[in-house]
Structure formats: structure tokens, C-alpha cells
Amino acid sequence: MSRAEEAQHSWRFVTNHTQVLLCIAENPAIRLREIAVQVGITERAAQRIVADLVEAGYVIRERSGRRNQYTINRGREMRHPAQFGYEIGPLLDLLRRSNYSQLDLRRERAARNESAFRELNERTNLDEHGPFTVFVCECEDEACVEPVSLTTKEYEGIRANSNSFFVIPGHETAMVDQVIERAESYFVVRKRGAGAEVAEELDPRTR
DSSP states (O other): OOOOHHHHHSSSOOHHHHHHHHHHHHHHHOHHHHHHHHTTTHHHHHHHHHHHHTTTTTTEEEETTTEEEEOOOOTTTTTSSTTTOHHHHHHHHHHHHHHHHHHHHHHHHHHHHHHHHHHHHHTOOSSSSSSSSSOOSSSTTTTTTEEEOOOOOHHHHHHTTTTTTEEEEOOOOOOTTEEEEEOOOOOEEEEOHHHHHHHHHOOOTOO
């Protein structure tokens, strides 16, 4: 059995239900696919766990436009008889403190990936004769090659800020990206937290 398989089949101290709660605590507008990636489960499993948490009163789910917005009931008590009387809020606070460094690392990694796409796009010759130039989506997915068509004005407007990137709608990640502009064919995002510093540091126009 490989180390990866051994890790997958070994038991853990923190259950997937708690891991999902931690994801929601960090980002109340998180998507199911993002939960699935962070916890290491399928999207269907993430959907089932969220439904469990909502049904048990640990999470309140409300619709906000096209997205779900979650609120954790921090005063809800733990389920095991040995922890009756203990609320989940302090437990989440304790576990989230250990997650901060991991979140920063992910934000830094995402900013480096997106900056690499930005540098590639900076080497693209702007089409001075046509209305649009085709660029590559600047999302955090290293394998993404989705095209994005922008006018010179649109592109230069985004490049005016060292912490601005353009992505295909749906390619943004709430934990690392803040959407600041929504166009029909692309979103403009800025990096959160530690990612912002990396984005500014790697801007090819200011180095």
C-alpha cells in the first residue's frame, strides 16, 4: 500500500463533518466543489455532509442570488454524549487557528500560479487592428488554457493594478479570490491575504 493509500484509509482525529464546518467558518459563501477539494471528498459527499449539518441545526443555509450563504450556529452543542454541554464555537476557533498558515500557503501558491499566467499574457501582442485580443484565463488552475477575449482598454485597465487578474466566470475561488468586477465573459479578481503581497511582488510591470 502506498503512502497516499495508507493516508486515505487511516483514521483521523477530526471528522469530515468538522472539516466541512471549518471550510464554512472560513468562507460562508463557499461552493460545494471548493469544500470537496479542500476536504478531499467528492462533491456529492460534500453536499450530503452540508445537508446533515443543516438538518441538525449546526448550519443555516440561505440563498443569496445564485449562491448559498451559510451561517454557523456556534452555540449548538456537540453530538457525542461525552461532550454534552460543550458548544462547537470554541472548538472551531481552536482548529481554525492551526489552519491559518495553511490558508496563507494556499493563497500564496494561487497567486504564484496566476502571476505566471499574467506574465504569459504580458508577452501576448495586443491586436491593434481588431477589437479583441485573445488571452489565457489567469485562474489558479495550472492546467487551465481557457481563452479570454479582451479589448486593449479592458486589458490595460486590469493591468493598472498589480493585484488584479481576469478569469473565466466560475474559475474564481472564494478563499483566495475577491471578485471586484463581473463582465459577461470574464471576472476581475484580486488576491486575498498573503496572496495579495505575492501578486504585487511578481507584477512584471513593476519589477
